Amino acid sequence: MARRNRPLFARWYPDAAARLEERGLAALRARLLAPLEGRVLEIGCGFGANFPHYPGAVTELVAVEPEERFRDLARERAEELGLKAAVVEGTAESLPVETGSFDAVVATAVLCSVDDQAAALAEIARVLKPGGALVGFEHVGSPGRARRFTEKALDAVLWTHLNGGCHLSRDTLGAIREAGFATDDLATERLPFLPWPVSQSPHLVGTARKPSL
Numbered sequence: 001m002a003r004r005n006r007p008l009f010a011r012w013y014p015d016a017a018a019r020l021e022e023r024g025l026a027a028l029r030a031r032l033l034a035p036l037e038g039r040v041l042e043i044g045c046g047f048g049a050n051f052p053h054y055p056g057a058v059t060e061l062v063a064v065e066p067e068e069r070f071r072d073l074a075r076e077r078a079e080e081l082g083l084k085a086a087v088v089e090g091t092a093e094s095l096p097v098e099t100g101s102f103d104a105v106v107a108t109a110v111l112c113s114v115d116d117q118a119a120a121l122a123e124i125a126r127v128l129k130p131g132g133a134l135v136g137f138e139h140v141g142s143p144g145r146a147r148r149f150t151e152k153a154l155d156a157v158l159w160t161h162l163n164g165g166c167h168l169s170r171d172t173l174g175a176i177r178e179a180g181f182a183t184d185d186l187a188t189e190r191l192p193f194l195p196w197p198v199s200q201s202p203h204l205v206g207t208a209r210k211p212s213l
Helices: 007-033 068-081 117-127 145-162 172-178
Strands: 038-043 058-064 085-088 102-108 128-139 182-189 203-209
Touching: 007 102, 007 128, 007 203, 038 117, 068 085, 102 117, 117 128, 117 172, 172 182, 172 203
Parallel strands: 038 058, 038 102, 058 085, 102 128
Antiparallel strands: 128 203, 182 203
């Protein structure tokens, strides 16, 4: 199994992210996760930022995280909340779960940092039931040529290396469509409470759906 080892990022990120939750990220998570029910798989759960927002209608939660320190923090968070969540090692490109078994997959600010976006989306499609939902938010590359050029330059020189593999310039909407998902319920929003430069990036927010049989 491929492993992610970014210990410095795993140490500074939780404290920085906690401040963003107060500014508006927690409210966004609550809005997106409120409709979920049944079996849910979260990929890249990090330190468990989504855990307080899962509704009681979720009957089973499996959370996949490649970074060991994040897994430990996520398990502690689940215990504090009294949340029954199985936090397991794995990557988005090789999910350690059975095919066609989940009602929803949650990915919040994850597809920007996976090593292989197409492989990750293929795995998400594999584990979802027909008609299942991919729920979350992702910052994506800006539409303007000049801004996209700047984002790609930042990715190559600095941003990706300092931020756990995150990319500013990805065409995630195109990748989701290419993977066969319906994207009618994905909307573009600005999230100004996030730090620069992602505050300047468009965000995909909402639900993409695997076609029914």
